[in-house]
Amino acid sequence: MKVLIVDDSPMTLALAQARLRDENLDVSCASGGVEGLVKAKKERPDLILLDLKMPDLSGYEVCEQLKSDPLLSAIPVIFLTAADSTEDKVKGLDMGAVDYVAKPFDPVELCARVRAALRVKRLQDLLNLRAQLDPLTELWNRQAMQDRLRQEWARMSRHEEALSFVMMDIDHFKRVNDTFGHPAGDRVLCAVSQVLTAQCRESDMPCRYGGEEFAVILPDVNSTAAAHFAERCREEIEKISLSAQSRVIHVTASFGVADSRDLHAREELIHRADEALYRAKHAGRNRVVLWECNEWASDYVREGQS
Amino acid sequence: MAEANESHLHVPDVLHSEYESVPAIAGILNVFLGSLSEMLDGMRTAVNGGDAKTLSSLAHQLKGAGGGYGYPMITDVAGQLEKAADENDWEFVTVHMAELESLCAAAIRGANPSAGETS
Ligand SMILES: [Mg+2]
Numbered sequence: 546m547k548v549l550i551v552d553d554s555p556m557t558l559a560l561a562q563a564r565l566r567d568e569n570l571d572v573s574c575a576s577g578g579v580e581g582l583v584k585a586k587k588e589r590p591d592l593i594l595l596d597l598k599m600p601d602l603s604g605y606e607v608c609e610q611l612k613s614d615p616l617l618s619a620i621p622v623i624f625l626t627a628a629d630s631t632e633d634k635v636k637g638l639d640m641g642a643v644d645y646v647a648k649p650f651d652p653v654e655l656c657a658r659v660r661a662a663l664r665v666k667r668l669q670d671l672l673n674l675r676a677q678l679d680p681l682t683e684l685w686n687r688q689a690m691q692d693r694l695r696q697e698w699a700r701m702s703r704h705e706e707a708l709s710f711v712m713m714d715i716d717h718f719k720r721v722n723d724t725f726g727h728p729a730g731d732r733v734l735c736a737v738s739q740v741l742t743a744q745c746r747e748s749d750m751p752c753r754y755g756g757e758e759f760a761v762i763l764p765d766v767n768s769t770a771a772a773h774f775a776e777r778c779r780e781e782i783e784k785i786s787l788s789a790q791s792r793v794i795h796v797t798a799s800f801g802v803a804d805s806r807d808l809h810a811r812e813e814l815i816h817r818a819d820e821a822l823y824r825a826k827h828a829g830r831n832r833v834v835l836w837e838c839n840e841w842a843s844d845y846v847r848e849g850q851s
Numbered sequence: 852m853a854e855a856n857e858s859h860l861h862v863p864d865v866l867h868s869e870y871e872s873v874p875a876i877a878g879i880l881n882v883f884l885g886s887l888s889e890m891l892d893g894m895r896t897a898v899n900g901g902d903a904k905t906l907s908s909l910a911h912q913l914k915g916a917g918g919g920y921g922y923p924m925i926t927d928v929a930g931q932l933e934k935a936a937d938e939n940d941w942e943f944v945t946v947h948m949a950e951l952e953s954l955c956a957a958a959i960r961g962a963n964p965s966a967g968e969t970s
Pocket of ligand 1: 552553554596597598599
């Protein structure tokens with residue numbers, strides 16, 4: 546885990562670093578409040594040890610700025626303070642610091658307080674992660690997808706890169722549930738999720754959109770490449786081999802693909818992919834349809850048509 | 852009877868860090884000792900110029916670091932100096948400044964026995 550130490554005294558920085566050396570942490574230092582804020586933004590540490598008295602920006606001011614930035618507010622802060630008035634400590638804790646350590650610090654105490662703060666941070670990270678996952682498939686949930694799409698949209702607008710979005714729906718999923726029961730339906734959902742995950746790169750984001758609907762965010766990918774991605778998923782889903790009640794469960798899925806070209810709002814991206822998916826369904830399912838030329842279709846196996 | 856503004860501190864000739872045998876600290880003692888003379892210079896200049904704010908700030912830094920490097924006496928005296936500077940009590944400033952200079956010289960001698968000796 547990463548720890549950032551912010552203190553204007555080189556003596557204190559060297560000492561804190563030396564004391565934390567055996568804790569197996571990734572430690573970096575900033576020698577003032579302004580530099581501390583810059584590094585906090587860049588490095589996103591798991592914990593900040595923050596000096597109170599610094600000439601450029603006091604620890605209080607740094608803490609205030611950290612806590613008002615949504616991307617940094619969850620980072621726990623421990624104040625390092627040689628000012629030992631109760632008032633200072635209370636003020637620091639009231640501002641959102643999790644703890645304080647008096648300078649000169651007792652080495653054992655410093656390490657113990659750092660460990661305690663990091664323990665809580667780990668649990669907090671875990672809870673945050675769980676809140677973003679779909680419990681059944683362990684894919685990202687819809688809320689996490691919306692958050693990520695907002696970020697990717699902003700990033701794309703800055704760098705003028707492509708961004709693709711794939712919507713997917715399992716064909717005739719209701720029949721699976723009705724015929725084989727919900728546990729079998731859940732197995733299908735999980736198997737499909739595994740296919741999506743396996744086809745995704747590290748930077749892609751597969752999510753369960755709801756029910757039997759899935760979505761994948763593909764950053765830096767144009768719609769042609771995204772359609773190929775969807776086609777690979779479609780082929781792999783077709784190969785899923787599941788059975789229930791001694792009968793084979795056939796699984797296929799339909800895909801709608803859109804990219805961000807000529808779009809002004811991210812809602813339109815979802816809307817276009819959804820529209821393409823609708824066309825894929827109406828053209829006979831088990832296929833990929835690309836929004837811009839809605840005739841784009843893969844070689845598909847007609848199956849389970851209604 | 853001794854005046855209130857006279858030093859009552861016994862400063863040993865040689866001061867050793869309490870953490871001398873802790874490898875993590877022994878390895879960086881020179882960071883601390885090496886910056887002492889520059890800090891003392893800055894404090895002396897502040898005393899001569901009547902700059903209580905700078906003096907307080909430098910004393911504050913030494914207060915925060917001294918004990919951590921194994922010199923609790925430096926933390927104590929630097930703390931008294933900070934307080935005297937904050938209160939603009941220049942008689943006490945002079946007393947504690949002299950104590951601090953003796954302590955720092957003793958600490959430097961402790962880490963490097965040949966320092967200050969003539970051959
Ligand atoms: Mg400071």
